Amino acid sequence: MKKASLILLAILFSASAVFAQDGKEMKQRKSAHDTVKSANVTVTYGRPAKKGRSIFGGLVPYGEVWRTGADEATEITFKKDGMFGGKEVKAGTYTLFTIPEEGKWTIILNSQLKQWGSFGYDKIKDKDVLHVDAPITHGGKAVEKFTIEVKKSELLMEWDQTSVSVPMKF
Secondary structure, rough: OOHHHHHHEEEEEEEHHHHOOOOOOOOOOOEEEEEOOOOOOEEEEEEOOOOOOOEEEEEEEEOOOOOOOOOOEEEEOOOOEEEOOOEEEEEEEEEEEEEEEEOEEEEEEEEOOOEEEEOHHHHHHHHEEEEEEEEEEEEEEEEEEEEEEEOOOOOEEEEEEEEEEEEEEE
């Protein structure tokens, strides 16, 4: 009986450690997550699915800051200084937010890490380090899950029938 109690206690302790971070309860992820890499860039993001929904201008409203994925806000790491959307960016890790519009997206790099969604963005917007605008393209086959690709000279974001490309140079 004593052994069974110890085993149960160990299981409960292990489970609580999985859901705790820095003494705070961590929110559970609801979407699949992915990390994509190139020689100079790494992006970690949540991959929400379309599931028959209207995405941009619907689930993701136009003109509002979006976490650029699901659950935790997307994080992007630049291994060395370079150009992102035609603007200088220093090596480091940033939170990647976007403001989708009908004809363009505003891409925001923010120095405040570990954000859950974009709900508290107004409190950290003074930590923005870069804003760039990128045109969107529509059409083609609908992409079911939000996807980010890191290519040699661009960051490509696609979901539903919307595609956004941000040029990069290192």
